[in-house]
Amino acid sequence: MDKFLLPQLVLERLAEDLQQVEQAARAAHETATHEENIAENKYDTLGLEAAYLATGQARRAEAIRQAMAHWRQFRPLPYDASKGIQLGALVCLVDSDNQQQQLFLGPAGGSMKLLSGDQSVQVISCEAPLGLAMLGKFEGDEVSIQLAQNRQQFEVLRVD
Structure with missing residues (x-):
């Protein structure tokens, strides 16, 4: 996408x-x-x-x-590998069950799921817990968030 x-x-x-x-x-x-x-x-x-x-x-x-x-x-910039994940990044995460998800980090107010053909992208803001956790991370890094009693962990597979 x-x-x-x-x-x-x-x-x-x-x-x-x-x-x-x-x-x-x-x-x-x-x-x-x-x-x-x-x-x-x-x-x-x-x-x-x-x-x-x-x-x-x-x-x-x-x-x-x-x-x-x-x-x-808002105008997303091309990914700068020296800065890691920033606003405008399209990120592919994988969880412990090998389930992949595409996330687009955008400005506030646009939290939604978009479909394009068979591809699904979750749009989240930098203010969301997962958005905050991803900022500054690089491909191969671990991202984890605490939701109530559950800790969720992901690996950054790709960033565009």
């Missing part, structure tokens, strides 16, 4: 997500303000619940817009 095309794929997915969230926010707002949903007593909370939902959806839409702004400015 070409890492220089991945930011555009992320932006396309974020645009789809934004459209869905905006539709949900509009629907929740319409429900909250519809005359049939005016509270008749203190236990009639449908309008209030819809208003909370609309507010949450509006916040989510704003978070997506901010992520899109970061991704529009």
Whole structure:
């Protein structure tokens, strides 16, 4: 998979997500303000619940817009073997069960799985635990993270 095309794929997915969230926010707002949903007593909370939902959806839409702004400015650089894994790296990790996974280290707000043909790439940010653990590592290095009671270990197979 070409890492220089991945930011555009992320932006396309974020645009789809934004459209869905905006539709949900509009629907929740319409429900909250519809005359049939005016509270008749203190236990009639449908309008209030819809208003909370609309507010949450509006916040989510704003978070997506901010992520899109970061991704529009982001330009991955070619891998520099003297610096190790940095923002923009496409990394192949293998776990103790010989399961490989492709990870693309991007800016915040783009955590998602992308498919291109039969290839799958997990997009993560440098702020994610695994993203932080990979920074500065080189091919052949071990990467480990602690998740709750489990320690997960990986080996860096390839970096592009």
